[in-house]
Amino acid sequence: MIAQGAIPVIPRGVRLHRDAVRDRWVLLAPEKTIALDEIGHAILSRIDGRTDFTTLIDRLAEDYAAPREQIAPDVSGFIAALAERRILEVA
Amino acid sequence: MSRIPPPMAMLAELTHRCPLACPYCSNPLELEAQERELSTEDWARVFAEAAELGVLQLHLSGGEPATRRDLTDLVRAARAAGLYTNLITSGIGLTRRRLEELDAAGLDHVQLSLQGMDAELADRIGGYKGGFARKMQVAGWIGEIGFPLTLNAVLHRQNLHQLPRALEMAQEMGARRIEVAIVQFYGWAMKNRAALMPTREQAREAEALVAEAREALKGKLVIDFVPADYHGDYPKRCMNGWGSVGLNVAPDGSVLPCHAARTIPHLDFWSVRDRSLREIWYDNPAFNAYRGDDWMKEPCRSCERKAIDLGGCRCQALAIAGDPAAADPVCVKSPAHGKMRAMAEAFNAEGARAELTYRRYA
Numbered sequence: 001m002i003a004q005g006a007i008p009v010i011p012r013g014v015r016l017h018r019d020a021v022r023d024r025w026v027l028l029a030p031e032k033t034i035a036l037d038e039i040g041h042a043i044l045s046r047i048d049g050r051t052d053f054t055t056l057i058d059r060l061a062e063d064y065a066a067p068r069e070q071i072a073p074d075v076s077g078f079i080a081a082l083a084e085r086r087i088l089e090v091a
Numbered sequence: 092m093s094r095i096p097p098p099m100a101m102l103a104e105l106t107h108r109c110p111l112a113c114p115y116c117s118n119p120l121e122l123e124a125q126e127r128e129l130s131t132e133d134w135a136r137v138f139a140e141a142a143e144l145g146v147l148q149l150h151l152s153g154g155e156p157a158t159r160r161d162l163t164d165l166v167r168a169a170r171a172a173g174l175y176t177n178l179i180t181s182g183i184g185l186t187r188r189r190l191e192e193l194d195a196a197g198l199d200h201v202q203l204s205l206q207g208m209d210a211e212l213a214d215r216i217g218g219y220k221g222g223f224a225r226k227m228q229v230a231g232w233i234g235e236i237g238f239p240l241t242l243n244a245v246l247h248r249q250n251l252h253q254l255p256r257a258l259e260m261a262q263e264m265g266a267r268r269i270e271v272a273i274v275q276f277y278g279w280a281m282k283n284r285a286a287l288m289p290t291r292e293q294a295r296e297a298e299a300l301v302a303e304a305r306e307a308l309k310g311k312l313v314i315d316f317v318p319a320d321y322h323g324d325y326p327k328r329c330m331n332g333w334g335s336v337g338l339n340v341a342p343d344g345s346v347l348p349c350h351a352a353r354t355i356p357h358l359d360f361w362s363v364r365d366r367s368l369r370e371i372w373y374d375n376p377a378f379n380a381y382r383g384d385d386w387m388k389e390p391c392r393s394c395e396r397k398a399i400d401l402g403g404c405r406c407q408a409l410a411i412a413g414d415p416a417a418a419d420p421v422c423v424k425s426p427a428h429g430k431m432r433a434m435a436e437a438f439n440a441e442g443a444r445a446e447l448t449y450r451r452y453a
């Protein structure tokens with residue numbers, strides 16, 4: 001589980017990109033292209049290098065009218081999996 | 092045939108020129124002369140066409156891409172086209188100033204190759220004195236500027252013992268990833284099979300070491316691994332499928348499904364000098380030749396693994412089994428598998444005595 005006050009960061013060399021040809025969002029990283037579903041894009045587009053995990057969950061809960069307890073584990077798992085592959089950093 | 096998906100990645104071989112002379116270089120034996128290289132404008136057009144076609148990632152490669160004086164302009168053009176731009180380099184030919192220019196032009200990522208993990212061995216394998224010291228200096232600048240870095244180490248009989256050191260170096264340099272590739276036999280490496288082919292024990296040891304390191308370095312360093320080919324039981328999923336995910340553009344503008352595709356003599360590869368990349372990707376018969384699985388013969392045709400490895404590598408099937416539509420002879424089901432095993436053993440037996448043939452212009 002990502003710590004409450006931890007700040008997820010999209011590091012240099014990783015960026016969100018609109019894949020117009022395939023009509024979807026992707027995350028471009030060294031030697032990797034990760035296709036994003038709506039949730040993945042919603043999470044990543046709210047990671048700005050300043051917002052901590054708690055605030056990120058608050059915002060997602062509000063924007064998607066979903067209970068915090070329900071989304072927190074999923075978002076945490078998503079971020080942790082990308083951090084393990086060195087695609088995201090958690091400061 | 093089912094619908095052809097658009098390509099995801101393009102490898103641009105900007106030039107075949109290179110100060111190094113690695114005996115495993117994947118460039119063809121007949122290296123392209125500078126006069127035949129595409130111009131800056133040609134490449135800029137090809138990058139724009141690639142992005143429009145669906146390519147997301149661009150790898151600037153060679154030869155040594157830094158020998159192109161217009162490298163910064165090419166990076167700028169690639170970024171303007173919207174491509175994720177990766178520079179594949181030995182580091183030789185890059186100065187701090189040039190790296191800063193590449194940074195300003197928007198270069199996304201650098202992949203630095205290692206020939207060996209100390210000066211003595213690296214300079215001998217690369218055939219270039221002082222290369223290792225220079226590379227270490229370049230690695231320092233890459234770190235200072237802050238480029239995300241991947242190291243790439245091609246390992247073989249003569250440097251496999253340095254694999255642990257390669258993993259340390261990656262961490263010291265702050266690399267996020269390392270690609271550990273046991274030499275694959277194409278291009279110049281074909282000429283050097285006896286000198287370079289790892290022994291079966293070396294191949295197994297490397298696999299174990301990588302598995303261990305992946306566990307120990309989880310979250311710190313990502314390790315991509317290409318296992319030894321001739322010692323396997325099943326072939327690799329070559330290029331993720333012929334004409335399926337990626338394409339290569341050679342220095343003269345010929346578009347190829349992979350590095351070695353030109354070794355298949357009956358295929359006619361079209362050039363970006365004459366046609367658009369889109370036309371080549373969808374309509375060149377050479378790209379359609381081994382798409383899907385209609386071309387397969389037995390044992391692949393009725394094999395339950397055919398969706399996993401797609402029958403392996405076409406170029407290797409031609410080189411060893413004599414037919415590009417045959418099963419890759421790495422496969423235990425291939426009638427040529429025994430022949431390949433025997434070849435590997437013969438190369439291994441000769442190994443210690445074999446001289447290196449360096450990559451040079453004829």
Ligand code: SF4
Pocket residue numbers: 109110111112113115116117118153154155181204450
């Ligand atoms: S493999 Fe070696 S010789 Fe070939 S392009 Fe790379 S650095 Fe140059």
Ligand code: SF4
Pocket residue numbers: 325326390391392394395396397398400401402403418419422423424425
């Ligand atoms: S027979 Fe062909 S498809 Fe089956 S495992 Fe061997 S190479 Fe792959």
